[in-house]
Amino acid sequence: MALRTERCDIVVTPDDLGVAGLLLQLNDARQLVAFADRTLAAIREHDLRRGTHLLWTLRVYLDSDLCRTEAAQRLNVHPSTASQRLRRIEVVADIDLSAPTTIVEVSAVLLLLDVAEGGQSA
Numbered sequence: 001m002a003l004r005t006e007r008c009d010i011v012v013t014p015d016d017l018g019v020a021g022l023l024l025q026l027n028d029a030r031q032l033v034a035f036a037d038r039t040l041a042a043i044r045e046h047d048l049r050r051g052t053h054l055l056w057t058l059r060v061y062l063d064s065d066l067c068r069t070e071a072a073q074r075l076n077v078h079p080s081t082a083s084q085r086l087r088r089i090e091v092v093a094d095i096d097l098s099a100p101t102t103i104v105e106v107s108a109v110l111l112l113l114d115v116a117e118g119g120q121s122a
Contacts, residue, residue, distance in 0.1 A: 036112045039105060042093050054092065057085045061097075062107055 037044070043054045057075060061082070064070040072082035086097055095102050 030116075033113070033116045036109045036116070039095070039109045040093060040113075043089060046092050054085060054089050057082065058089050058106065059110055061086060062103070062110065066097075066103065 040055065040058075043058065046052060047055055057071070060074050061068070061071040064074060068082050068086065069079050071086075072079040075082060077085075089095070090097055095106065097103065097106075
């Protein structure tokens with residue numbers, strides 16, 4: 001998690017990390033990735049095959065509180081480009097980004113990937 005927040009000068013305990021701290025206590029990172037892949041494997045594979053950055057776009061969108069305009073600014077793309085990418089994510093992963101349950105699941109999956117891969121995902 002330190003890599004994701006770009007902070008490496010602090011010490012935290014699992015209790016400080018909330019859900020991420022709980023996940024860090026699991027012994028098998030492969031189980032976390034397997035769970036995450038049920039939701040986002042298609043996006044990860046699409047990015048690898050085509051050199052796209054859909055997973056990063058999704059992460060930025062979520063980190064922008066679901067604001068497409070802010071996400072576009074943070075991605076340095078036109079808002080219509082951000083919207084096109086988000087529609088592509090919905091098609092590739094067969095998800096609905098307007099559904100609150102999807103947002104919760106995708107957010108959890110990205111957290112799982114952060115924990116399992118040490119912040120190296122997307």
